[in-house]
Amino acid sequence: MIAQTRIIIGLAGLSAVFATGLSLAGFPAAFLVGPMIAAIIVAACGITIPLDRRLPPLAQSVIGQLMAHSLTLKVLREIVDQWAIFLGGVFSVIFLSFTLGYILARLRVMPGNVALWGSSPGAATAMTLLCESYGADQRLVAFMVYLRVLLVTLASSVVSHLAAPVHGPLHASQAAHDLPWWPCLAVITVTMLLTPLVRFGAAPLLLSLAGGLVCQTILGLHYTLPVWLLAPSYVVIGWMIGRRFTRSVLNHVWRALPAVTLSTSILILGCALLSWPLAHIAHVDLLSAYLATSPGGADSIAIIAASTPINVPFVMAMQIARFLVLIAVAPAIATFLTRFIPDQARAAASQVGRNPDNA
Numbered sequence: 001m002i003a004q005t006r007i008i009i010g011l012a013g014l015s016a017v018f019a020t021g022l023s024l025a026g027f028p029a030a031f032l033v034g035p036m037i038a039a040i041i042v043a044a045c046g047i048t049i050p051l052d053r054r055l056p057p058l059a060q061s062v063i064g065q066l067m068a069h070s071l072t073l074k075v076l077r078e079i080v081d082q083w084a085i086f087l088g089g090v091f092s093v094i095f096l097s098f099t100l101g102y103i104l105a106r107l108r109v110m111p112g113n114v115a116l117w118g119s120s121p122g123a124a125t126a127m128t129l130l131c132e133s134y135g136a137d138q139r140l141v142a143f144m145v146y147l148r149v150l151l152v153t154l155a156s157s158v159v160s161h162l163a164a165p166v167h168g169p170l171h172a173s174q175a176a177h178d179l180p181w182w183p184c185l186a187v188i189t190v191t192m193l194l195t196p197l198v199r200f201g202a203a204p205l206l207l208s209l210a211g212g213l214v215c216q217t218i219l220g221l222h223y224t225l226p227v228w229l230l231a232p233s234y235v236v237i238g239w240m241i242g243r244r245f246t247r248s249v250l251n252h253v254w255r256a257l258p259a260v261t262l263s264t265s266i267l268i269l270g271c272a273l274l275s276w277p278l279a280h281i282a283h284v285d286l287l288s289a290y291l292a293t294s295p296g297g298a299d300s301i302a303i304i305a306a307s308t309p310i311n312v313p314f315v316m317a318m319q320i321a322r323f324l325v326l327i328a329v330a331p332a333i334a335t336f337l338t339r340f341i342p343d344q345a346r347a348a349a350s351q352v353g354r355n356p357d358n359a
Helices: 002-024 030-044 055-068 073-081 083-106 112-118 124-134 138-163 182-197 203-218 227-242 247-252 257-282 286-293 298-306 312-338 343-354
Strands: none
Touching: 002 030, 002 227, 030 138, 030 227, 030 247, 030 298, 055 182, 055 203, 055 227, 055 298, 055 312, 073 083, 073 203, 073 312, 083 112, 083 257, 083 286, 083 312, 112 124, 112 138, 112 312, 124 138, 124 312, 138 227, 138 247, 138 257, 138 286, 138 298, 182 203, 227 298, 257 286, 286 298, 286 312, 298 312
16 A cells, blocks of 8 residues: 555656646646656556546546537537538548558558457547457557557647647636536536446546536536646546556567557548648638547547637537547447458467567
C-alpha cells in the first residue's frame, strides 16, 4: 500500500511538471498530454501504475458531460439535416483505417484479426473488450489502438497549438460562472450507479452523454462543469492511455512497432487530407474539420477541442457519430476482411502473436 502511494505521488509530481511546461508553452489539453507522457515514462520503466478501478469510469463520465455541453438541440437538428456529410466523413475515415489494417495483415506485421481490430479509428476501450470474443489477441489489439490514441492525441495537440490560439486547458468550465453545477454531479452519480449494470467498455461515456443531452434538451437544465471536477478527469484519462505502454508490452511488439507507427502516421495524414474537402462541404474551419476526422479517442479529442477556439459541436458530433457507427459495424468489417487473408499468412502471423520473441 505504501509502495503504491509512493508511485502515485511520484507520478503526480512528474505529471505536474509536464502539464505545467506544456501549459506555459501554450499547448491545448496540457492536463491530458502531460500526465499521459508521465505515465508512459513510468510504465516503460517497468513500474506498474496502480489506478483504482472506479477512477476510469468516473473520468469518462465527466468527459461525457463535457461532450454533452456541445451538443445542443440546435446542433442535433443540424446533424439530422446534414446527415449525408456526417456519414460521408465517418465512413471515409473507417474505410481508410481498415484498408491500412488489411495491408498490415497481408504484410504479416500483425496477426490478421489483430491488425484489423487494432486498425479501428476510435472506440479503443470497446474494441479491446470485444476483440477477444472474436479470437483476436487482446493485448496486441490494445497495443495498436492505444498507440493510435497516443499518436493522434500528440498530433492533434501540436496541430491545435500551431493553428489556433488556446483559451486555456479548462476554458470549457470557465464560462457561465452563475450557472449551477449540481445537475452535472447528479448525472455523473446516476451514471456511476448504472455503469456496473451495463457490461460495455464505453458505458460511462455514453450514459453520461445521454444524461447530459436529456437534461439540456428535454428538461431544459443549463449547468456548468466545475474546474475541480474536470482537471482530475483529464489527468486520469492521460494516465489511462499512458499506463498501457508497459515494458512487457513494448518488448512483445518491439519488431512490429515501426510498421504500426508508420501505419498510424499514414492514417493521421490521410484523415488530415480528408479534412480539407470536409471543411469546404460542411462550411467549417479547417482545424475543426481536422479534429472532427481525427481517428483518436473521442474523450481525448473532446478535451483538446474544449481548449481550442473552434466549432466544438461539429467536432463532437462527428466523433460521436463515428464512435456509434464503429460499435455497430467494426466487428462485421473485421470478420469479413479476415476471410481474404491467405491462410499461410494468418498461420505465420498467429505464430508471431504466440511467441513474444518474434513479435
